[in-house]
Amino acid sequence: MPIAPTLRRALPVLAPLLLLASLLAACKREPEELAGATSEPAATVRELVEHLRRDDLAGFARAAVPPADHAALETAWREGRSRWPLTELPLSQQWVPMLAALSRPGSEQALMRDFNRQFARQDKDLRDAARSLGLFGVQYLKKEGDYSPTQRLHYTQVVQTLSEWAQEAPLADPALARNTINRMAAAARKAGLASEQDLREAGMDGSLRRLAPVFTETKASFARYGLALDTTLADLRTGLVEQKGDHATVRIHYPLGNREIDSQVSLERRDGRWYLSDYLRAAERARTSMPPAGEPPAEAAPASPAPSTAAP
Template sequence: MSRPHRLHHRHAAMSWAPPLLLALLLGACGREPVPDELPGAASEPAGAVRLLAEHVRRNDLQAFARDALPAEEHARLAEAWAEGRSRWPLTELPLDEQVGPMLAALSVPGSEQELRQAFDRQLAGQDAALRDAARSLALFGTQYIRTQGDYSDEERAHYVQVVAALSAWSTTAPLGSRDRGHAAIDRLAAAARATGLPGDEALAAAGMEESLRRLGPFAAALKEVLADYGLDLDQSLADLRTGLVEEDGDHAKVRVHYPLAGAEIDTTVSLTRRNGRWYLTDYLEHAASLLAEPAGAPATGAPALPGLPAPPPAQPPDGPAAGR
C-alpha cells in the first residue's frame, strides 16, 4: 500500500547538498547520560540491535540486509528490488530510495564542474541562510512527524528528537564552506562512479545483493564527508550501547543509547522473535507493507523524515557567494 502522506520533494536537493541531505535523513534521539554498560546488555534482543549497528559501521550493507529480516522476507524483497518495487534495505538507512537519482547525478562524466557551479550559486557563503533554513525545517519537521506520516510511536519519538539534534548541529557546521562543498562533491562523484551503478536501472540490473556490495564503499565516502562537517557517524555507532528493557515471550523492548551531533541519543526499539532470532518490529512491519504493494507500484520504504526546504536564493556576483 502506498504512503500518501510521505514527502517526495527532498530529491530536488540531492544534487546540491548531499552532505546535509544525508544528515537530515538520519535518525537519533535522547539526552540523558548513561553508564558504560546498560542493564541487559548481554541479552539476545540487545545483541541483535548492536549487530545491525556494527554492520552499518563497517559499511557491510549485505550483512545488514541478511540480519535485518528473516530469510523469506529478504528473498522476496530481493525480487521486488529487481522489479523496481523496492530499494530495501536502503530505506532503513541514510541511503534512502532517492539513492538512484543521486548516483545518476554524481556519476555523469564531468558532474563535478556542474555541481560545483550549482553549489557556488546556491550555497557558498550562505551559512546564515542555511542555518535559518535548518531552523525552519526543525519547526516544520517536528510538527509533521507529530501529526502526519505513517510512523510508529517509537519512530515519532525518535524522529522528533533527531530533527532537534541535527538542527543544533547545523548551527555550527560549515555548510556554506566553498572548499568543503567542492571537496565533498569531488569525493562523492568519484565514489558514485566507482559503484558502476549510475541510476535506478543499473541498481535493478545488478540486483539487491550485488548493489549492496558495491554501495558499501559509497556509504563509507558519505560518512567521511559528514565527518568533515563535524558529524562522525562511525564514532556514534562505535559508542552505541544497548540494554534490555523487557522481554515477554516473542516480544522485547531494547534501550539504545549513543552520542550524535553533540547530543546523547537515548531511545527504545521493539523487537519480535521469529524462528529463534530477534528482529526490529518496525523493520518487519515495513517489509510487510512493501511486500503487500501490487506489482508495478513505485519503490517505497520506511517512512522518511520530511524533505529539505528550498535552497536560499542565489546572490549577485558581488554578494556573499563570491567569498568562501
C-alpha cells in the same frame, strides 16, 4: 630544599593541571552498559549496528531478516517492487537521482557551479535555513506522518540535533564543498548505480555491495562537516526494556552531535533468532506488493524526512 614548602609554592600551578587531567580521564571512561545489555534482543541490535559501522550493507540486510524473507526481498528488488533497506533512509526516493547526478561526466564542475551560485559563503542564510527546517521538522513529526509514539520521539530528537549541528557546520565553505563533491562523485561512479535499471540488474545484495563505497564516503563527508557518524555507531549502547515470549523491546542510546539520543525498538523472535519488527513488516510488504504498471514500488514511500533536513 624542604619538600612541603616546595609543594605549597607549586600548588597554584599544579592544581589546574591536576583538574584538567582528572577531567580528561573522566572523558575517556567507557560509558556504563544499559540494563539488559547482555540479552539476546539487545545484542541483535548491536550486531546490526556493527555491520553499518563496518560499511557492510549487504551483511546488514542478511542479518536483519530471516533467510526466507531475505530471498523474498531480493526477488522484489529485482522486480522493482522493493528498495529495502534503502527505504529505511531519509528521502529514499532521492537516492537514485542523487547517484545519477554525481555519476554524470563533469558532475564535479556542474555541481560546484550550483554551489557557488546558491550557497557559497551564505553562512547566515544557511544557519537561518537550518533553524527553520529544524522547527518545521519537529512540528511535522508531532502532527503528521504514520509514526508510532516512540518513532516520533526518536525522530524529533534527531531533527533537533541535526538542526543544531547544521547551524554551526561550515556548510558554506567552498573548499569543503569542492572536496566533498569530488569524493562523492568518485564513489558514485565506482558504485555504477545511476538508474533504477542498474539497481534491478544488480539485485539487492549486489547493489548493497556496490553502494558500500558511497556509504563510506557519506559518513566521511559528515565527519568533515563536524558530525562523526562513526563515533555515533561505535558508541551506541543497547539494553532490554522488556521481553514477553517472542516479543521484546530494546532501548537504544547513542551520541549524535552535541546530544544523547534515547529511543526504543520492537523485536520479534523467529526460529530462535531476533529481528526488528519493522524489518519483518518490510519483508511482508515485499512478498505481497504488486503495484499496477506505472506506479512506484511499494517500498518507495519516503522514510522520515527528519535526518536529512540539514545534510551538506
